[in-house]
Amino acid sequence: MDLSQMGENTRSVRAGERLDRRVGGVTTPIHTAAAYMAADDVEGAYRYPRYLNIPTQAAPAEKLAALEGAETAIALASGMAAISSSLLAVLQTGDHVVLQADLYGGTHRFLMAELTRLGIGFTMVPQADAGRLEAAVTERTRAVFVETPSNPLLRVIDLEGVAAMARKRGLVSMVDNTFASPINQKPLALGFDLSIHSGTKYLNGHSDLNCGLVAGPKALVDAVKERAINFGQTLNTYDCYLLERGMKTLSLRMARHNDNAQAVAEWLAARKGISAVHYPGLPTHPGHELAKRQMLGFGGMMSFALDCSPEAARTFMDALTLVLEAVSLGGIESLACFPAVTSHAKMPREDRLAIGVGDTLVRLSVGCEDAADIIADLAQAMDAAGVA
Ligand SMILES: Cc1ncc(COP(=O)(O)O)c(C=O)c1O
Structure with a gap:
């Protein structure tokens, strides 16, 4: 064979x-x-x-x-x-x-x-x-x-x-x-x-x-x-x-990650209360054309900035039920975290802000659940935090 x-x-x-x-x-x-x-x-x-x-x-x-x-x-x-x-x-x-x-x-x-x-x-x-x-x-x-x-x-x-x-x-x-x-x-x-x-x-x-x-x-x-x-x-x-x-299920999973993330990113990009969505599958992403050339799928990772106070962003995170707040990524379950207090916690705040990692930036590892359920969870958490 x-x-x-x-x-x-x-x-x-x-x-x-x-x-x-x-x-x-x-x-x-x-x-x-x-x-x-x-x-x-x-x-x-x-x-x-x-x-x-x-x-x-x-x-x-x-x-x-x-x-x-x-x-x-x-x-x-x-x-x-x-x-x-x-x-x-x-x-x-x-x-x-x-x-x-x-x-x-x-x-x-x-x-x-x-x-x-x-x-x-x-x-x-x-x-x-x-x-x-x-x-x-x-x-x-x-x-x-x-x-x-x-x-x-x-x-x-x-x-x-x-x-x-x-x-x-x-x-x-x-x-x-x-x-x-x-x-x-x-x-x-x-x-x-x-x-x-x-x-x-x-x-x-x-x-x-x-x-x-x-x-x-x-x-x-x-x-x-x-x-x-x-x-x-x-x-x-x-x-x-x-x-x-x-x-053994990598290619199956990646197909679902790619589809789900694209759907979530498009929904976020159209939603009020979001000041930026970073996902290479969006035509507005600065690396979109390059990603189209060198990637075979845009992946399951994204980040987005909530247009609200850090306190409201915390309320949003606490209100998530399907999406789990956790570090790491790439699993079949959707995970979210604030890079400002996880991966970039040790970086001085001014340096962090200068590279675009604000206090309300959420990193989302979009899992293999149904996209509609992930979106519904994000929507209800934004509502709970008054992000609109
Ligand atoms: C892009 C990237 N590279 C490397 C690593 C390190 O991998 P590990 O935690 O398996 O040592 C991580 C962990 O989060 C990562 O996100």
């Missing part, structure tokens, strides 16, 4: 599986052994979980590779494991990396706390595009790192342009593809070297585990894997099983 010739739904369901034909079960078994009876020189032998070479770990990783169009992939213990090992695979003391400024907060903390300690320089570029990122490249720069669509304002960065710039300047290009998922965006086909995920979000899709994945060419992914092995960033076998199970 040549899955590479088959469609994305088929690859979501079947790629990577490690069926045990002797038993005949139709799912990859959970292999619990932490030691394997393999001789050293056996090609592809299963050996030891921390070396990331047991079948339960291989299954979700290979599924991601099939969906990203990558030579290979690995599954690790968290999105931050994937991000930190990817950066450290190419950066050494004295090197430099260029990144966009509006990154996930944990990535930002990693740069400040760890790269600084290791003597690795970095430049964070506001309003990043290929030209502005290139302007920050120095002779010590080894990598460029972007995240698109970005959190929480869903800014879209031209991946083809950044990849071309990286090739010209001899940099390794990396993108955090978490918000889009490999169903909605295929960065490797646009010229990127590494596509990185917090699998905690869409890939697993059920808000019940932490994991991270990296997809790309074997030589580079092997370098990431070496760091992950040395830092012990293994994903345990039970979570690998859950991750693979979740990924």
Whole structure:
């Protein structure tokens, strides 16, 4: 069976599986052994979980590779494991990396706390595009790192342009593809070297585990894997099983996330009491044309600004019943939060306001419920808060 010739739904369901034909079960078994009876020189032998070479770990990783169009992939213990090992695979003391400024907060903390300690320089570029990122490249720069669509304002960065710039300047290009998922965006086909995920979000899709994945060419992914092995960033076998199970419905779920988010965004854009809706599927979004070119779907993430006081915004959040107030994203259940007090809580208020993250900005991870029910919940909470 040549899955590479088959469609994305088929690859979501079947790629990577490690069926045990002797038993005949139709799912990859959970292999619990932490030691394997393999001789050293056996090609592809299963050996030891921390070396990331047991079948339960291989299954979700290979599924991601099939969906990203990558030579290979690995599954690790968290999105931050994937991000930190990817950066450290190419950066050494004295090197430099260029990144966009509006990154996930944990990535930002990693740069400040760890790269600084290791003597690795970095430049964070506001309003990043290929030209502005290139302007920050120095002779010590080894990598460029972007995240698109970005959190929480869903800014879209031209991946083809950044990849071309990286090739010209001899940099390794990396993108955090978490918000889009490999169903909605295929960065490797646009010229990127590494596509990185917090699998905690869409890939697993059920808000019940932490994991991270990296997809790309074997030589580079092997370098990431070496760091992950040395830092012990293994994903345990039970979570690998859950991750693979979740990924089987990825393309199904993303189709629903895309449809629901589009419906919610259009409803919000037409509703009084909303001063901005940030969703790349709206023609008014500054990245809409670019998103149409480089994305295959606009995704389930959005943010919107309530035109009210912070107190009324709090009342709105408290009044939600179907939509749960929680951090994280990408699960089948709709989640909302205020970035001002979650992802951007540590940023000084003036800086936060300057980048567009106001006190009443709501980030919404639109789930797989019925769009009409999500909209009805938002409407009744706005009414309860007097937002009109
Ligand atoms: C865009 C993005 N990248 C990376 C991460 C980090 O992932 P994890 O929490 O799985 O380490 C997150 C977590 O929220 C995220 O939103």
